[in-house]
Amino acid sequence: xxxxxxxxxxxxxxxxxxxxxxxxxxxxxxxxxxxxxxxxxxxxxxxxxxxxxxxxxxxxxxxxxxxxxxxxxxxxxxxxxxxxxxxxxxxxxxxxxxxxxxxxxxxxxxxxxxxxxxxxxxxxxxxxxxxxxxxxxxxxxxxxxxxxxxxxxxxxxxxxxxxxxxxxxxxxxxxxxxxxxxxxxxxxxxxxxxxxx
Amino acid sequence: xxxxxxxxxxxxxxxxxxxxxxxxxxxxxxxxxxxxxxxxxxxxxxxxxxxxxxxxxxxxxxxxxxxxxxxxxxxxxxxxxxxxxxxxxxxxxxxxxxxxxxxxxxxxxxxxxxxxxxxxxxxxxxxxxxxxxxxxxxxxxxxxxxxxxxxxx
Amino acid sequence: xxxxxxxxxxxxxxxxxxxxxxxxxxxxxxxxxxxxxxxxxxxxxxxxxxxxxxxxxxxxxxxxxxxxxxxxxxxxxxxxxxxxxxxxxxxxxxxxxxxxxxxxxxxxxxxxxxxxxxxxxxxxxxxxxxxxxxxxxxxxxxxxxxxxxxxxxxxxxxxxxxxxxxxxxxxxxxxxxxxxxxxxxxxxxxxxxxxxxxxxxxxxxxxxxxxxxxxxxxxxxxxxxxxxxxxxxxxxxxxxxxxxxxxxxxxxxxxxxxxxxxxxxxxxxxxxxxxxxxxxxxxxxxxxxxxxxxxxxxxxxxxxxxxxxxxxxxxxxxxxxxxxxxxxxxxxxxxxxxxxxxxxxxxxxxxxxxxxxxxxxxxxxxxxxxxxxxxxxxxxxxxxxxxxxxxxxxxxxxxxxxxxxxxxxxxxxxxxxxxxxxxxxxxxxxxxxxxxxxxxxxxxxxxxxxxxxxxxxxxxxxxxxxxxxxxxxxxxxxxxxxxxxxxxxxxxxxxxxxxxxxxxxxxxxxxxxxxxxxxxxxxxxxxxxxxxxxxxxxxxxxxxxxxxxxxxxxxxxxx
Numbered sequence: 054x055x056x057x058x059x060x061x062x063x064x065x066x067x068x069x070x071x072x073x074x075x076x077x078x079x080x081x082x083x084x085x086x087x088x089x090x091x092x093x094x095x096x097x098x099x100x101x102x103x104x105x106x107x108x109x110x111x112x113x114x115x116x117x118x119x120x121x122x123x124x125x126x127x128x129x130x131x132x133x134x135x136x137x138x139x140x141x142x143x144x145x146x147x148x149x150x151x152x153x154x155x156x157x158x159x160x161x162x163x164x165x166x167x168x169x170x171x172x173x174x175x176x177x178x179x180x181x182x183x184x185x186x187x188x189x190x191x192x193x194x195x196x197x198x199x200x201x202x203x204x205x206x207x208x209x210x211x212x213x214x215x216x217x218x219x220x221x222x223x224x225x226x227x228x229x230x231x232x233x234x235x236x237x238x239x240x241x242x243x244x245x246x247x248x249x250x
Numbered sequence: 251x252x253x254x255x256x257x258x259x260x261x262x263x264x265x266x267x268x269x270x271x272x273x274x275x276x277x278x279x280x281x282x283x284x285x286x287x288x289x290x291x292x293x294x295x296x297x298x299x300x301x302x303x304x305x306x307x308x309x310x311x312x313x314x315x316x317x318x319x320x321x322x323x324x325x326x327x328x329x330x331x332x333x334x335x336x337x338x339x340x341x342x343x344x345x346x347x348x349x350x351x352x353x354x355x356x357x358x359x360x361x362x363x364x365x366x367x368x369x370x371x372x373x374x375x376x377x378x379x380x381x382x383x384x385x386x387x388x389x390x391x392x393x394x395x396x397x398x399x400x401x402x403x
Numbered sequence: 404x405x406x407x408x409x410x411x412x413x414x415x416x417x418x419x420x421x422x423x424x425x426x427x428x429x430x431x432x433x434x435x436x437x438x439x440x441x442x443x444x445x446x447x448x449x450x451x452x453x454x455x456x457x458x459x460x461x462x463x464x465x466x467x468x469x470x471x472x473x474x475x476x477x478x479x480x481x482x483x484x485x486x487x488x489x490x491x492x493x494x495x496x497x498x499x500x501x502x503x504x505x506x507x508x509x510x511x512x513x514x515x516x517x518x519x520x521x522x523x524x525x526x527x528x529x530x531x532x533x534x535x536x537x538x539x540x541x542x543x544x545x546x547x548x549x550x551x552x553x554x555x556x557x558x559x560x561x562x563x564x565x566x567x568x569x570x571x572x573x574x575x576x577x578x579x580x581x582x583x584x585x586x587x588x589x590x591x592x593x594x595x596x597x598x599x600x601x602x603x604x605x606x607x608x609x610x611x612x613x614x615x616x617x618x619x620x621x622x623x624x625x626x627x628x629x630x631x632x633x634x635x636x637x638x639x640x641x642x643x644x645x646x647x648x649x650x651x652x653x654x655x656x657x658x659x660x661x662x663x664x665x666x667x668x669x670x671x672x673x674x675x676x677x678x679x680x681x682x683x684x685x686x687x688x689x690x691x692x693x694x695x696x697x698x699x700x701x702x703x704x705x706x707x708x709x710x711x712x713x714x715x716x717x718x719x720x721x722x723x724x725x726x727x728x729x730x731x732x733x734x735x736x737x738x739x740x741x742x743x744x745x746x747x748x749x750x751x752x753x754x755x756x757x758x759x760x761x762x763x764x765x766x767x768x769x770x771x772x773x774x775x776x777x778x779x780x781x782x783x784x785x786x787x788x789x790x791x792x793x794x795x796x797x798x799x800x801x802x803x804x805x806x807x808x809x810x811x812x813x814x815x816x817x818x819x820x821x822x823x824x825x826x827x828x829x830x831x832x833x834x835x836x837x838x839x840x841x842x843x844x845x846x847x848x849x850x851x852x853x854x855x856x857x858x859x860x861x862x863x864x865x866x867x868x869x870x871x872x873x874x875x876x877x878x879x880x881x882x883x884x885x886x887x888x889x890x891x892x893x894x895x896x897x898x899x900x901x902x903x904x905x906x907x908x909x910x911x912x913x914x915x916x917x918x919x920x921x922x923x924x925x926x927x928x929x930x931x932x933x934x935x936x937x938x939x940x941x942x943x944x945x946x947x948x949x950x951x952x953x954x955x956x957x958x959x960x961x962x
Binding site: 257348366 | 509516517520583584588590591593594597598599677681682683686687688691726727730750752753754761764765768769771772775776779783819820821822823824825827828829894895897898899900901902903904906
Binding site: 060061062063065066068069070072073074076077079080081083195196198 | 464466484491492495521
């Protein structure tokens with residue numbers, strides 16, 4: 054009775070502990086808004102400031118605002134600091150999220166979260182971001198990603214020719230299932246890649 | 251009949267008696283309450299009070315009383331009969347989801363099902379500030395679908 | 404990357420995977436047919452049993468062999484091991500999510516309330532399908548052959564395949580990080596984004612479907628064991644109450660599972676083309692109806708086998724027989740059809756109208772009768788005993804009966820239509836079923852594991868002091884936790900929320916205290932595994948539950 058030995062059955066207990074913490078780690082690392090991966094450059098010098106006012110409506114940025122295009126495309130040059138003024142236009146929750154790629158990617162930064170922008174019509178939140186990378190950026194609302202998507206074209210300071218606006222003619226309902234399909238394919242790819250590797 | 255069977259029969263009868271009493275109570279009490287379903291085609295069938303049009307969206311409640319719309323709060327008059335017509339609407343192009351409005355201090359609860367106008371009639375009998383909340387999980391900010399309403403003289 | 408490119412890449416990848424899989428299957432199949440020939444020469448119907456007897460020896464204990472052999476004891480051990488592992492995983496999820504509610508506004512996860520949603524969903528699904536259902540299947544596979552004196556195992560291959568499908572389904576659910584609740588209500592669950600159901604909720608639906616396939620196959624095999632493999636010396640009117648309980652449970656499972664399986668398949672179609680459960684072409688409530696036709700029986704499936712186990716454990720410590728065998732069978736038999744009739748009480752306020760409400764409220768009252776008969780039977784058995792030995796399994800049983808009475812009463816009160824409007828969707832419901840799930844499902848599950856400990860661990864006895872601590876803390880903690888919820892729920896505290904009105908903080912903090920105590924209690928069980936295994940094994944591996952029993956010898960003579 055007094056002597057203690059190691060036996061294979063203890064592996065069972067160890068397996069329980071490992072799986073417990075592994076599962077917990079996996080769940081706690083679930084992707085969320087604050088965990089986008091794109092980091093805002095701090096203390097970046099900027100050459101000029103552009104003010105952009107966006108009305109957050111679930112049917113599209115600036116939807117129904119007179120004389121304004123829905124989901125406006127913003128053309129700027131590098132080193133520009135955009136001051137976003139986001140105004141709640143309906144009673145739905147919205148975010149303002151940006152990514153440095155032409156579509157909503159996994160590497161993104163949520164500038165305004167649902168808790169910052171309350172759901173009272175007219176509530177205004179002001180944030181700013183300095184764009185230093187040349188290319189097509191995307192800004193969207195994470196909750197209404199099918200409708201509230203716009204582009205930010207960042208050109209190098211020398212080249213200031215205009216870029217044609219991109220407009221999307223896809224039916225929203227189609228887009229919804231398209232999005233689901235894409236997530237499906239992406240997952241299959243991930244899984245198959247993992248298996249092959 | 252031996253002792254065991256006697257005991258068994260006694261406990262079955264006792265349970266049945268208690269249950270029938272509570273069943274009768276159930277029928278009696280529910281007869282007094284008005285809550286039913288109205289379809290979109292026949293919205294006015296069971297309505298017998300000031301209509302509050304309640305709309306649940308992700309993630310807020312909006313209340314429309316006599317044409318005045320308010321989000322996540324509203325005001326009622328005491329001892330006045332109200333009928334809530336509860337619906338759920340989609341936000342943007344997504345699908346509307348199921349919500350469930352609970353007002354615990356008045357003991358009323360009604361689901362907000364997309365495409366269906368559920369109604370419930372009640373009469374607030376005390377003044378003060380009361381809470382309401384969504385009790386059917388409806389997404390990210392589900393817990394924020396709550397608020398205070400007041401009952402005034 | 405365009406969709407066409409995706410399609411080409413994905414189809415190529417899948418083709419390669421399937422080629423490899425087919426090759427493996429080909430190799431396996433040719434080896435299998437050789438094995439079948441050898442087994443048939445030796446007069447065995449089940450190849451797995453032949454190889455167990457020939458090479459593996461008879462498995463009764465936790466070991467890796469259980470995952471390789473496919474006789475009923477091994478399958479039972481597989482399910483028991485899996486259910487314990489998932490109990491700890493889901494328990495850790497539950498503990499973390501409970502602690503995160505310490506303040507009215509969610510602060511613990513840095514405002515990431517979606518973590519709470521994911522943890523809640525995983526806790527619910529894994530606890531019900533992996534722990535409650537898994538342990539019930541495990542005990543059935545493990546104990547029934549000895550209770551029914553089964554002479555030969557058969558259909559081991561089916562059981563084994565069913566187990567792996569079931570396990571894979573559970574892994575899919577964990578991987579999906581779905582944040583819809585365990586009931587998958589569609590308009591929410593077909594919105595695949597982090598703000599609604601989670602991006603990979605379709606994987607959870609797939610995993611759930613696989614769990615069902617596995618469980619239904621296993622249920623058919625166990626029913627076959629009870630009906631057809633029973634020894635001739637045991638007549639059906641004399642077989643053990645546990646066998647009756649499992650039989651009724653599994654018939655109920657097979658009768659109700661297709662509804663949810665079908666609605667899951669329809670949900671899966673809805674991901675790509677929303678037609679079935681959206682308001683534009685149908686009613687979202689139709690899913691809820693189909694779900695609860697399964698969803699109510701599942702909560703009985705989680706307790707009925709444990710009722711049977713109480714009937715088996717109790718006579719070992721009271722010294723007398725079960726008070727009334729006939730009324731025990733009658734009650735278990737009545738629970739089977741009645742529990743399928745009451746599913747509507749989960750939807751009382753959803754707009755079905757008062758007539759539906761009255762029908763299902765009345766049916767819910769009637770379902771109390773068999774539960775009450777069962778409880779009175781337990782009490783009468785205890786009452787007529789001359790001396791009750793309060794060992795750890797018996798303590799779990801007594802606590803289970805106590806918790807079941809409280810949980811049952813809080814449940815039946817709720818089927819009153821007026822009270823239901825107040826209590827539906829609040830923590831009252833959570834308290835109600837945690838009383839029963841912690842008292843009966845978990846308590847009796849651990850009582851049975853403690854009873855089987857000498858067999859499961861090669862003849863080692865569990866450390867009694869640690870087991871006492873395990874019991875005491877579980878009983879106290881679960882009572883505090885469920886009471887906090889029940890009282891708070893009566894004042895309208897909503898369940899399934901990451902944040903709440905500050906007025907409910909006292910009840911939530913009480914529940915957190917209880918939850919932490921329950922969590923600590925399970926560590927004593929974990930410690931018990933280490934302490935027990937550090938001892939030397941003894942020769943006798945008999946346990947008290949199967950005292951009059953020999954392992955089934957495989958088929959002799961091929962009949």
